[in-house]
Amino acid sequence: MTGNTDTVALFDNAFGKLPDHLLIEIFIRVPVTEWSQISCVKKQWASLFRGECLWQTALVRTWPLAGQAKRWPGPIPQGLGRRRYTALYVSKHIFQFDGEIDEMMGHTYLFLKEQLELSTTAPPSGILHGTIIDQFIACGKSRDKAYELASQIWLAVINNLEENEQTFQLFKRLALEGDVFLPYPYSRSYKVQWRVFEKLFTDFRDCFNCVDYYDVLACAKHKFQPIPSAWLGH
Structure with missing residues (x-):
């Protein structure tokens, strides 16, 4: 011994x-x-x-071409080595970019996730979505492509948030946000809005009190016709 x-x-x-x-x-x-x-x-x-040295070394070793990336325009910054490594890791492991790894997808995912995790102090979803759209358009994406990529990011973030009280409150706020007319591509996609309600009525059903449940259910009925029977019967 x-x-x-x-x-x-x-x-x-x-x-x-x-x-x-x-x-x-x-x-x-x-x-x-x-x-x-x-x-x-x-x-x-x-x-x-x-420190920066470890992350820069890991960045160059894992993604040799990352060092050639130029700074991009738009509201979402590129960040230092750790941020860039994390963004590239997200791009590969969440969005499965194997050939051309789009670092911007990872950065935008991190931006949205961090903003939503602020919960009660997070900006309205329309502002967050508009920021993402503007970022992709500033980087040369078409309006259609920006809309498609933004929807992918929203769905990925929604699916990867921890299931806790804070996330429940966030989803409830997103569900009850008033409808504001925004021109395409600045309106969130139908799939994204549907996924918020789907998470609430499946993963967070037991978190509701009766008043909140019927408020959110009424909002779902207003936005979607018909709604799944599984969302009923709280």
Whole structure:
């Protein structure tokens, strides 16, 4: 037992003396899902994960062409290495971009998710949707393509929010937002609006009190005809 403890102590001591650039080369070869745990082991390692060097190295190693990307116009910023790495990771693993990885999809997803998670202080959905549309149009996408991509992002964010009280309140607010006429492509798609109600009446049905349930149900009946029978009978 003592021999094993000594061996572990010697290993920790030797590993701790490695210079930062070697630690970074080791860490970026570890699965991304373990990075959060690694950053909690030592203050030195936490500092590396807060710094720009590790993320720039991981960015270039994972997506070699990312370094050639130009700054883009529009309201959603590109951000530094960590932000860009996260955006590219989202683009690949949520939107399955394999050949040409569209970094903007990841950035827009992160923007919308973060804004919606502000819950009570989040801007109205029309403003958020308009920001996304303007971003894609500023980057050269057609109105039709901007509308299509914005709908994909809304659906992906809605499907990936945690199921908790905050998300329930958010969906309820989105469902009850008054109808405001906005010209195409600045109106949210039918699919997006439907998905909000679908989540409320399936995943969050037990969170309703009677008054809120019938308010949201009346709003659903006003927007959609017909509505699924599964949404009835609270």
